[in-house]
Amino acid sequence: MSKTAISWQVVAQEGKARVGLLQTRRSLIETPVFMPVGTAGTVKGTRFEALESPELDARIILGNTYHLWLRPGADVIRACGGLHRFIGWERALLTDSGGFQVWSLGALRKLREEGVEFRSHVDGSARFLSPEVSMEVQAALGSEIAMAFDECAPGKATHEVARASMELTARWAARSRARFDELQREGADMGRTPEQHTSVNGEQALFGIVQGAAHADLRLESLARTVEIGFDGYAIGGLSVGEEKSVMYDTIELVAPQMPQGRPRYLMGVGTPEDLLAAVARGVDMFDCVLPTRDGRNGRAYTSLGPINIKNARHTTDTRPLDEDCACSVCRRHARAYLRHLYNAGEMLASILLTHHNLAFFLDTMRRVRQAIRSGNFARFQREFVERYNSGVG
Amino acid sequence: MSKTAISWQVVAQEGKARVGLLQTRRSLIETPVFMPVGTAGTVKGTRFEALESPELDARIILGNTYHLWLRPGADVIRACGGLHRFIGWERALLTDSGGFQVWSLGALRKLREEGVEFRSHVDGSARFLSPEVSMEVQAALGSEIAMAFDECAPGKATHEVARASMELTARWAARSRARFDELQREGADMGRTPEQHTSVNGEQALFGIVQGAAHADLRLESLARTVEIGFDGYAIGGLSVGEEKSVMYDTIELVAPQMPQGRPRYLMGVGTPEDLLAAVARGVDMFDCVLPTRDGRNGRAYTSLGPINIKNARHTTDTRPLDEDCACSVCRRHARAYLRHLYNAGEMLASILLTHHNLAFFLDTMRRVRQAIRSGNFARFQREFVERYNSGVG
Numbered sequence: 001m002s003k004t005a006i007s008w009q010v011v012a013q014e015g016k017a018r019v020g021l022l023q024t025r026r027s028l029i030e031t032p033v034f035m036p037v038g039t040a041g042t043v044k045g046t047r048f049e050a051l052e053s054p055e056l057d058a059r060i061i062l063g064n065t066y067h068l069w070l071r072p073g074a075d076v077i078r079a080c081g082g083l084h085r086f087i088g089w090e091r092a093l094l095t096d097s098g099g100f101q102v103w104s105l106g107a108l109r110k111l112r113e114e115g116v117e118f119r120s121h122v123d124g125s126a127r128f129l130s131p132e133v134s135m136e137v138q139a140a141l142g143s144e145i146a147m148a149f150d151e152c153a154p155g156k157a158t159h160e161v162a163r164a165s166m167e168l169t170a171r172w173a174a175r176s177r178a179r180f181d182e183l184q185r186e187g188a189d190m191g192r193t194p195e196q197h198t199s200v201n202g203e204q205a206l207f208g209i210v211q212g213a214a215h216a217d218l219r220l221e222s223l224a225r226t227v228e229i230g231f232d233g234y235a236i237g238g239l240s241v242g243e244e245k246s247v248m249y250d251t252i253e254l255v256a257p258q259m260p261q262g263r264p265r266y267l268m269g270v271g272t273p274e275d276l277l278a279a280v281a282r283g284v285d286m287f288d289c290v291l292p293t294r295d296g297r298n299g300r301a302y303t304s305l306g307p308i309n310i311k312n313a314r315h316t317t318d319t320r321p322l323d324e325d326c327a328c329s330v331c332r333r334h335a336r337a338y339l340r341h342l343y344n345a346g347e348m349l350a351s352i353l354l355t356h357h358n359l360a361f362f363l364d365t366m367r368r369v370r371q372a373i374r375s376g377n378f379a380r381f382q383r384e385f386v387e388r389y390n391s392g393v394g
Numbered sequence: 395m396s397k398t399a400i401s402w403q404v405v406a407q408e409g410k411a412r413v414g415l416l417q418t419r420r421s422l423i424e425t426p427v428f429m430p431v432g433t434a435g436t437v438k439g440t441r442f443e444a445l446e447s448p449e450l451d452a453r454i455i456l457g458n459t460y461h462l463w464l465r466p467g468a469d470v471i472r473a474c475g476g477l478h479r480f481i482g483w484e485r486a487l488l489t490d491s492g493g494f495q496v497w498s499l500g501a502l503r504k505l506r507e508e509g510v511e512f513r514s515h516v517d518g519s520a521r522f523l524s525p526e527v528s529m530e531v532q533a534a535l536g537s538e539i540a541m542a543f544d545e546c547a548p549g550k551a552t553h554e555v556a557r558a559s560m561e562l563t564a565r566w567a568a569r570s571r572a573r574f575d576e577l578q579r580e581g582a583d584m585g586r587t588p589e590q591h592t593s594v595n596g597e598q599a600l601f602g603i604v605q606g607a608a609h610a611d612l613r614l615e616s617l618a619r620t621v622e623i624g625f626d627g628y629a630i631g632g633l634s635v636g637e638e639k640s641v642m643y644d645t646i647e648l649v650a651p652q653m654p655q656g657r658p659r660y661l662m663g664v665g666t667p668e669d670l671l672a673a674v675a676r677g678v679d680m681f682d683c684v685l686p687t688r689d690g691r692n693g694r695a696y697t698s699l700g701p702i703n704i705k706n707a708r709h710t711t712d713t714r715p716l717d718e719d720c721a722c723s724v725c726r727r728h729a730r731a732y733l734r735h736l737y738n739a740g741e742m743l744a745s746i747l748l749t750h751h752n753l754a755f756f757l758d759t760m761r762r763v764r765q766a767i768r769s770g771n772f773a774r775f776q777r778e779f780v781e782r783y784n785s786g787v788g
Binding site for chain 1: 481
């Protein structure tokens with residue numbers, strides 16, 4: 001196991017909810033943490049200065065191995081000194097393995113024991129992704145936290161399908177671990193200059209991923225097999241992929257508390273503000289989701305009184321901010337009427353401002369979650385938050 | 395004439411080039427000034443915080459009467475307290491009259507003495523724009539500087555066509571002046587609350603526009619007739635609309651020095667960095683142009699060594715900034731390789747960053763122009779700037 005890549009320790013706890021400190025080479029990250037998604041090396045519509053500003057203060061963002069591997073390609077990013085230097089971001093990065101994106105291709109992919117064949121959505125070229133390739137690309141990207149290459153089963157997969165998928169994931173996890181460890185040992189031998197090596201450091205952490213769809217026995221078996229291999233942190237994958245909400249909550253409730261206490265727990269690709277709080281209450285520490293950015297581009301704003309649709313005619317001359325309880329720069333400056341106008345006129349600034357507000361809302365909510373756990377008020381905080389959020393008066 | 399709306403005075407001069415101080419209710423603006431274009435109430439892709447930041451420090455931006463009148467409509471903006479409050483911008487605004495946009499509709503418009511009939515590009519509705527309507531809409535917008543409603547002739551218009559257009563512009567200028575003066579007197583009686591009146595102040599300035607296409611006699615007659623009516627500033631319209639570049643420079647050379655010395659001179663819709671310097675040398679004080687924003691969205695960056703196309707394959711692994719002499723936040727942080735990747739991936743951030751850099755380049759160039767005039771080095775500055783700009787080594 002990579003001992004020095006990251007450290008994480010619990011500093012406060014209330015029930016199953018924990019506050020932790022995650023130390024990487026580049027950032028001190030307080031958990032529970034929400035990680036904005038930077039698919040192609042950019043959190044869509046957001047300048048890095050905004051992510052670093054005190055009102056967002058994102059300490060870690062995601063990069064998508066699948067997208068970056070296809071465009072601009074690992075060679076380009078390696079030649080530019082790794083993903084941090086390429087995009088101009090000094091804080092921490094987590095890269096996913098590409099497994100989920102390849103799974104999303106559905107019938108367009110061909111799954112084998114060795115890996116997955118598919119055609120690039122960028123140029124139609126034939127590509128092959130495997131645990132080994134994923135680890136090599138993630139090493140070139142130089143993220144602080146890399147993810148094992150997994151196979152995701154649909155939320156409603158039968159036991160048989162889910163078992164086969166989970167077992168493949170376990171075998172791929174072992175191969176990911178092996179190739180990852182080789183790469184970390186190789187370090188500076190990967191064709192990097194010493195200067196590049198400082199940035200694209202071999203000292204990455206690797207997280208394993210628990211699969212098993214909605215089947216409790218498979219989830220627990222997946223967890224046991226993943227822990228047996230040993231990782232720096234553990235993720236719950238394959239949720240929010242078509243299953244009922246109650247199944248998602250039940251699975252988190254089952255799995256999270258049984259994950260190793262001393263390692264961060266990461267719920268991949270989830271979710272709404274209510275989902276985040278529910279998962280924190282069940283012991284999850286890390287989250288990523290495209291909702292604040294994607295919904296922002298589609299005219300949807302998250303507020304303390306629930307989501308609002310900025311396209312709605314009722315905002316036409318509404319001079320109130322998106323959220324009167326929000327202190328972000330968008331809410332301090334701009335009225336709903338203006339944001340609606342920008343959206344209707346197809347102006348890029350609509351996406352920019354709604355994305356910024358949504359990120360501020362998610363990140364600030366997580367700050368308040370941490371504060372509530374520290375002061376022992378998390379249960380009350382969650383109850384009041386959900387009540388206001390569903391009050392329907394926004 | 396509106397005595398209190400703006401004041402302007404020359405504080406330094408070198409040849410025909412002048413540095414002036416333009417005082418409006420909201421901003422102290424040093425001229426020569428470049429005004430970023432905020433067509434639909436937004437400088438496309440740019441947050442107002444960036445426009446206000448020291449590296450851009452735009453003191454005045456444009457709003458387009460035509461676009462804002464059609465969407466969201468003058469009633470919406472009036473209900474929100476005027477354009478400044480609607481968009482969240484406390485600094486100065488100049489609104490054009492809509493004449494140029496209507497002219498751009500070409501065959502889709504129907505021109506009469508009374509005004510122009512056309513169909514809205516937004517919803518297809520029949521609309522009618524006239525000097526009176528333009529003044530009323532601009533009063534509702536509440537800009538510091540309003541423009542007379544003019545008729546633009548194509549750059550290559552015959553003498554006969556250009557004369558008719560110029561004479562119509564002169565009659566419309568008189569009507570613009572008359573309705574404008576009524577509106578300024580009406581002030582708070584326009585159905586505004588006292589609070590709105592503070593923002594949408596009747597104290598606007600009005601600029602007249604010189605037309606006449608490429609015909610020297612018509613240009614001078616247009617100037618004389620516009621000055622006879624009397625305005626707070628004078629603009630040269632109808633350039634950069636299809637005529638040869640030499641015709642544009644000749645027209646500026648002919649007209650600008652004969653415009654009233656004590657009033658700001660505004661060259662509408664022009665131009666490249668070289669054009670700006672050439673016009674300053676001929677006595678022009680104010681500029682607006684979509685080039686930095688539109689070209690930014692199309693992958694074109696302005697640099698001290700000339701424009702570059704970020705799509706070009708030679709930038710694929712180029713870790714240099716757009717312009718090594720530029721101190722803007724984009725050049726301090728991001729490599730050409732990254733900007734090219736963003737552009738190729740269709741990422742909004744490409745437009746955001748290239749627009750920001752281009753605006754920084756235009757605004758910083760104007761700062762350097764003013765400094766050069768103040769220190770008596772403008773002629774040398776212009777020569778050296780143009781030489782570097784055309785060196786072809788960017």
